[in-house]
Amino acid sequence: MQHAEKEERNMKKAILALLVLALALPALGGAEAAFTPGTYTSTVRAHNGEMTVEVTLDETAITDVKVTQHVETFGIGYGVSTAPIETLPGAIVSSQSLAVDAVTGATITSAAIKQAVAACVTEAGGDAEALKAAPVEKPEAADETYDVDVVVVGAGAAGLSAAQTALEAGANVLLIEKAGVTGGSTARSGGKILGAGTPWQEAQGFTDTPEMMYDYLKSFDRDGIMDEALVRTFCEASAENIQWLVDRGVQMQDVEPIHSSLTPWRVHNVQGGGGQTSGHGGQFTVPLTNLYEQGGGKVIFNCRANELITDESGAVVGVKAEKADGSAVTVNAKAVILATGGYAHNEEMLAKYNDFLPTNVYSGVPMGNVGDGLTMAVAVGAKNFDAPGLQLVYVSYDCYCGINEESGLIVSEDGERVVNEWSYQSHVAQALADADSTWGFYITAVKDGVCVEPYPMLQWGVTMEKVPHAATAEELAALIGVDAQALSATVARYNELCAKGEDEDFGKPAEYMIPVEGDMLYAFRMTPGSSVTFGGLQIDTDAHVLDVNDAPIPGLYAAGEVAFTGLFDAEYPCCGMAIGSAVYYGRVAAANAVAGR
Numbered sequence: 001m002q003h004a005e006k007e008e009r010n011m012k013k014a015i016l017a018l019l020v021l022a023l024a025l026p027a028l029g030g031a032e033a034a035f036t037p038g039t040y041t042s043t044v045r046a047h048n049g050e051m052t053v054e055v056t057l058d059e060t061a062i063t064d065v066k067v068t069q070h071v072e073t074f075g076i077g078y079g080v081s082t083a084p085i086e087t088l089p090g091a092i093v094s095s096q097s098l099a100v101d102a103v104t105g106a107t108i109t110s111a112a113i114k115q116a117v118a119a120c121v122t123e124a125g126g127d128a129e130a131l132k133a134a135p136v137e138k139p140e141a142a143d144e145t146y147d148v149d150v151v152v153v154g155a156g157a158a159g160l161s162a163a164q165t166a167l168e169a170g171a172n173v174l175l176i177e178k179a180g181v182t183g184g185s186t187a188r189s190g191g192k193i194l195g196a197g198t199p200w201q202e203a204q205g206f207t208d209t210p211e212m213m214y215d216y217l218k219s220f221d222r223d224g225i226m227d228e229a230l231v232r233t234f235c236e237a238s239a240e241n242i243q244w245l246v247d248r249g250v251q252m253q254d255v256e257p258i259h260s261s262l263t264p265w266r267v268h269n270v271q272g273g274g275g276q277t278s279g280h281g282g283q284f285t286v287p288l289t290n291l292y293e294q295g296g297g298k299v300i301f302n303c304r305a306n307e308l309i310t311d312e313s314g315a316v317v318g319v320k321a322e323k324a325d326g327s328a329v330t331v332n333a334k335a336v337i338l339a340t341g342g343y344a345h346n347e348e349m350l351a352k353y354n355d356f357l358p359t360n361v362y363s364g365v366p367m368g369n370v371g372d373g374l375t376m377a378v379a380v381g382a383k384n385f386d387a388p389g390l391q392l393v394y395v396s397y398d399c400y401c402g403i404n405e406e407s408g409l410i411v412s413e414d415g416e417r418v419v420n421e422w423s424y425q426s427h428v429a430q431a432l433a434d435a436d437s438t439w440g441f442y443i444t445a446v447k448d449g450v451c452v453e454p455y456p457m458l459q460w461g462v463t464m465e466k467v468p469h470a471a472t473a474e475e476l477a478a479l480i481g482v483d484a485q486a487l488s489a490t491v492a493r494y495n496e497l498c499a500k501g502e503d504e505d506f507g508k509p510a511e512y513m514i515p516v517e518g519d520m521l522y523a524f525r526m527t528p529g530s531s532v533t534f535g536g537l538q539i540d541t542d543a544h545v546l547d548v549n550d551a552p553i554p555g556l557y558a559a560g561e562v563a564f565t566g567l568f569d570a571e572y573p574c575c576g577m578a579i580g581s582a583v584y585y586g587r588v589a590a591a592n593a594v595a596g597r
Contacts, residue, residue: 034060035121035125036057037124038057039054039056040054040056040123042116044112044116045112047072047073047112048077052068052070052116053066053117055117057120062096065089067113072109073279075285076188076282079282080183081293083103083106084102084103088100088110092113095136097132097135097136098134099132100114102180103180104178104179105180105183118131118132141325143327143328146329146330146332150172150174150333151174151318151335151337152176152337153338154176154177154560155175155179155183156185156285156341157285157579157583157586158561158589159340159560159586162557162559162590163292164295164590165586165590166594167292168295170594174298175298176300176305176319176321177299177301177302177303178368179366180301182288184341184369185281185531186284187281187282187284189278189279190273190277190279191270191279192268192273192576192579193242193267194575194581195213195238195268196208196209196238196239197239198243198255198266200254200255200268204254204265206255206263207264210238211235214231216573217231217574225385226568229540233541238584244587245284248287250283252268253268253271254268256274256275261422262424267576276425300321300323304322304372305376307379308336308556313554314380316553317333317555318330318331333555334555335556335557337543337557337558338377338545339562340371341365341561342365342536343533344369344533345363345365345366345368352386353389353433355438360529363529364529377562380556381553382538382556383537383547384536386535387536387564387568387569387570389430389568390530390532390534391533394526396442398461399460401458402425404425405422406442406455406457407422407508407512407513408421408442408514408516409443410428410441410443411441411443411487413440413481414437414483415477415482415487416486417505418435419432430570432526433528440528441482441524442458442524443487443491445521446469446518446520447518448519467524469522470521473487473491476522491521493505495517497513498513499515501513532564534568534569534570535564537565542592543586545563559585559586560581564581567581
């Protein structure tokens, strides 16, 4: 009976495909072709810029699709086996359809490819709308069960490091990923990792030690909540941690400062990275992904884990998940490693920060970062710590001031100065957050048609007519909704300190005190956003997840952003700390999971 039903479904699909094909092949009886044969090219806007796609057609079919030029993100748009530039061209040709699924996590790149192919089809005289409706044969949804040694949930820096470590140890490993590509937040990042006492530091003339790095990180322990053992253990292993990545194909470029005022430099860039940029993190995740898959490691994509399986003693013995097609996946495992990232797109979990972060829509992390692993672990008794802060920046989306080393006057929504502006971006952001300011304003001036500050982005920004500007502080305050008296007093005090050559209020170096004086004052609105969330699960130095009584939950490990309790206080101390600690504790989790420790 089931066989007959399946045959009937297949027959219906075949009939529907023929009907759609008939629409795409006007006329026929042999007289008129669907397309004018040839090779066509279309250039469209993709995620990062222009993409050029070349499509070859004969009289009745698309025979080839090639993405010939693009600037998409390595590790998301291309570089791994499931990325859209690798998969969509072939899928379109084999299905003769533009209804192929977009790659979850790379939907803009996917849409650009399909848009370009549609334009070429139209130019060739074909019916692109009919191809968009053409059915795509998909396997029947079916529930699956796996029995493995270790299951890793999440394929970012922590998950990939854990999966590769377990695979190298000889374990039977399964990696579950919610999106259609690996990489998570890491692939979208600037590609930076923290380390002390490395050959890259030595090559650039810096002497550094794990103890020096530990002292720096612990200096941010404002509330006394950072875990000395977790931080120290990571610092001591940081150089070896980077070398582990290099040994697996990651190319390191150099070291740079987190801010010019701080030495030694210990932020390590991957090849092509540097500065306040994003989209270089694939230099970490692509080599690890490819190495894992080439070594026989299995990944289930488009699969969201939703429940941990426990036995009668409370030990975690597996995970339940659901694939995008609705089928259930059950994984029985000796150990589960959670590496699901943070909760930057869970507005309910972020509500505790609403005094300064009313919404996090500007976050650049994957939309799937909603705290899944945290929710699952809490359901089996894990401790959940609400951190007092999170990695935060306030940035202008007009000219991107606020995340570089500009040194002009920054005020809160009350029109008051709250920080030494020439300090690390997270320190500036934390000062605004501590003032419960839901935005900030970068105030500068133009004199004789030129910005008084030497920074290129600001010099460009003041040419934008849409940026609020006025002849006086009082008039500017009215335009931006700030108390006129407060802003006027703040500007006057700032200019007074500039004239004195000493910042008596916040200690900014005199050479960066540029008065806000000129023919016109400008205000760049700085909007808060966060990529990395703190707190969450508590782990020990062996990456065991702890319960509410601080005891390890048997069989459950975690690493990365889902378990950042103890590694941070309220302020993000340094670029590269999140990825570095995620890689390290992912490796630790896997080693202990395989060994049964």
